[in-house]
Amino acid sequence: MKKATSLVDVARKAKVNISTVSRTINQTGKIGAETQARVRKVMRELGYKPNRVARRLRARDASTHLLGLIIPNIQNPFFADLARGVEDVAYKHNFALLLCNYDExxxxxxxxxxxxxAESVDGVILPPIHENDPAVMQVVKNGTPVVCVDRILSDSSLDKVEVDNHMGAYKAVEHIIAQGHRRIGFIAGPADSSTGRERLRGGKDALIAARVPIKSELIRFGDFKQESGRLLTHELLTLAEPPTALFVSNGLMTIGALEAIAARGLKIPKQIALVGYDELPLAAVFNPPLTIVKQPAYEVGRCAAELLLKRIADPKHPPTSLKLHPELIVRKSC
Amino acid sequence: MKKATSLVDVARKAKVNISTVSRTINQTGKIGAETQARVRKVMRELGYKPNRVARRLRARDASTHLLGLIIPNIQNPFFADLARGVEDVAYKHNFALLLCNYDExxxxxxxxxxxxxAESVDGVILPPIHENDPAVMQVVKNGTPVVCVDRILSDSSLDKVEVDNHMGAYKAVEHIIAQGHRRIGFIAGPADSSTGRERLRGGKDALIAARVPIKSELIRFGDFKQESGRLLTHELLTLAEPPTALFVSNGLMTIGALEAIAARGLKIPKQIALVGYDELPLAAVFNPPLTIVKQPAYEVGRCAAELLLKRIADPKHPPTSLKLHPELIVRKSC
DNA sequence: TTTGCGAATGCAAACGTTTGCGTGTAGTTA
DNA sequence: TAACTACACGCAAACGTTTGCATTCGCAAA
Structure with a gap:
């Protein structure tokens, strides 16, 4: 790594002190107009780019223009969309993004x-593993701005943007019932995740509202990953009295469920109807097109990033809590 | 942002000089065993974590444990997989990842x-926009290790890992011909991208080898994005004599093609056969399951990251060039 | 002429590391 | 005992910024 041109180089060539250069860059302090012009000229000539590392080291209070995003897995389209939302906002404000996959x-x-x-980022966006995530709490205590997405933290003093999981599941199951189904298989998420629980409750509430009895044998708990969707679907379909419709409460598990259904050669929706969760790349052109609950993933990321930037700018700002609405997209699978 | 515990704090409490602490951390220089033990103990007690920013600033020659990954769009499953491959390797070696979407x-x-x-990363992984990317060249000249993925740079002194595009397209078209098709629509990528050109050539070569005449009206050039796949498929299907099979040369455009086909209510493969490129989340369970050319995206990322780490460790190492093999996965769509 | 003052700029410390060099101590050799 | 050597560790510079505190200068007010 060659050494790049630094403040000193610019300062020397422009015959000023480095502090003058620094100030013209940041528009802080009083600098004469013609001096500024000269400095700028030299900067262009030398192709000077400020060193972000040094800047971060020195000014840990000032903005370092770096955001962190920690997600379970970028291969999950939901998080890919979310990440993209964050990135777009970050880019617009000249922030770079540190991306990490933590795989739960x-x-x-x-x-x-x-x-x-250690990188002293300006702030972090993440879905906490569970409500009482001590590691995240610690970061918050250290004074790093954090905004939670998708899942929430019990500490209510944080900014957060979530999707109304109860509503999403409610709409889905409500729709399934409206199609005439009574035996509805429910592939839920982990019981210890807020999203999993809320979607479960939403589904149950829809059942209750329609006076459809809740059968615990029809409810299975997965881990939001593809394989568990496949396995649990097989389980449900081998029941003595199998469900006529399936609600799968996240995207990856929906893929798994489809695998199981395909393996058994079942026709959708005649033999088994299905409502999935999360939009998937091929869902709209699937055969039959998939009825799903679409989460505004990109929007979640966008809002989260904007909240974070706002908080960085004004740390005292009272915490904001956003709840975005999922949308039931009725196609042909149910 | 509170100030974290630093070397000085540790040094003070352990009654040694900061350099001693630094050396015990990095295992550099000679430090007595019992001193090391004491220092380590204090570090644990204080929960000391080295400041990566300061480390990077000081030791721009030493490893800063930060990698950059610049890709077109993380929403493209191909790049999501690739990114994941990079990330896994990075994590295994305690590197963090700076992710950027440049959208071509x-x-x-x-x-x-x-x-x-500006962040003085240890190295960068990217698919260059086109073969003569001056911006990338500049970075290389500055001494930053760069490894190219997917697409290549004319400068052959770089590490690179690509997928054999010619082979992928060749296999695909060969298979289409073997199924008895003679009028084959080809949705190609941009003519100014190496991947686009190589896949086109691969397809043409398969045609030539089978003595199937090449009709330029059946070849359309897209931009590797979904919308162009949709539009071009419509174009091809409105031809006076439309193709009986389609080869779509990337994943996003395959989705678009499927949109067009669904919009026209055509049956796959009876009315129109299709071979896509890139594995997609629902491709295997699609109805019919999609025949596609699968690129080892994760592997590409993994190899690239390993190459990069190797180069960082030994900058003089002669450049390595990897060419991974795509795989034709025959399912039911052709 | 002196004093005061604001505007423009310079000086130097600080951020938390790494590292070349210097120093002290103990052990070995002549 | 003197001279070396090897080892363990301390000192201080350097990385490229930002920023509080001078300092200089010109000019208006007293």
Whole structure:
């Protein structure tokens, strides 16, 4: 790595002190107009680019123009969309993005949180592993702005943007019932995740509202990953009295469920109807097109980033809590 | 942002000089065993975490444990997989990852390349916009290790890992011909991208080898994005004599093609056969399951990251060039 | 002429590391 | 005992910024 041109080089060539250069860059302090012009000229000539590392080291209070995003897995389209939302906002404000996949692994989460602090990022966006995530709490205590997405933290003093999970599941199950189904298989998420629980409750509430009895044998708990969707769907379909419709409460598990259904050669929606969660790249052109609950993933990321930037600018700002609405997209699978 | 515990704090409490602490951390220089033990103990007690920013600032030659990844769009599953491959390797070696989406936009690419340098990352992984990317060249000249993925740079002194595009397209078209098709629509990528050109040539070569005449009206050039796949498929299907099979040369455009086909209510493969490029989340369970050319995206990322780490460790190492093999996955769509 | 004052700029410390060099101590050799 | 050597560790500079505190200068007010 060659040494790049630095403040000193510019200062020397422009015959001023480095502080003058610094101030013209940051528009801080009083600098004469013609001096500024000269400095700028030299900067252009030398192709000077401020060193972000040095800047971060010195001014840990000032903005370092670096954001952290810690997500379970970028291969999940939901998080890919979310990440893209964050990135677009970040770019618009000249922020770079540190991206980390923690795979629901607390060890990895801890590692990456440490990295965030060690890199002294301006702020972090993440879905906490569970409501009482001590590692995240610690970061918050250290004074790093944090905004939670998708899942929430019990500490209510944080900015957060979530999607109304209860509503999403409610709409889905309501729709399934409206199609005439009574035996509805429910592939839920982990019981210890807020999203999993809320979607479960939403589904149950829809059942209750329609006076459809809740059968615990029809409810299975997965881990939001593809394989568990496949396995649990098989389980449900081998029941003595199998469900006529399926509600799968996240995107990856929906793929798994489709695998199981395809393996059994079942026709959708005749033999088994299905409502999924999360929009997937091929869902709209699927055969039959998939009825799903669409979460505004990109919007979540966008809002979160904007909240974070706002908080960085004004740390005292009272915490904002956003709840975005999912949308039931009725196609042909149910 | 509270100030974290630093070397000085540790040094003070352990009654040694900061250099001693630094050396015990990095295992450099000679430090007595019992001193090391004492220092380590204090570090644990204080929960000391080295400041990566300061480390990077000081030791721009030493490893800063930060990698940059600049890709067109993380929402493209191909790049999501690739990114994941990079990330896994990075994590295993305690590197963090700076992720950027440049959207095939030279302005953005330039911005992010500047960020990379300003952050003094250890190295960068990217698919160059086109073969003669001056911005990337500049970074290379500055001494930052760069490895190209997916697409290549004319400068052959770089490490690179690509997928054999010619082979992928060849296999695909060969298979289409083997299924008895003679009128084959080809949705190609941009003519000014190496991947686009190589896939086109691969397809043409398969046609030539089978003595199937090449009709230029059946070849359309897209931009590797979904919308162009949709539009061009419509174009091809409105031809007086439409193709009986389609080869779509990337994942996003395949989705678009499927949109067009669905909009026209055509049956796959009876009315129109299709071979896509890139594995997509629902491709295997699609109805019919999609025949596609699968690129080892994760592997590309993994190899690239390993190459990069190797180069960082040994900058003089002669450049390595990897060419991974795509795989034709025959399912039911052709 | 002196004093005061604001505007423009310079000086130097600080951020938290790494590292070349210097120093002290103990052990070895002549 | 003197001279070396090896080892363990301390000192201080350097990385490229930002920023509080001078300092200089010109000019208006007293």
């Amino acid at each position: 692994d607390e060890k990895k989460e801890q590692f990456y949180l440490d990295v965030m602090q | 936009d030279e302005k953005k690419e330039q911005f992010y390349l500047d960020v990379m340098q």
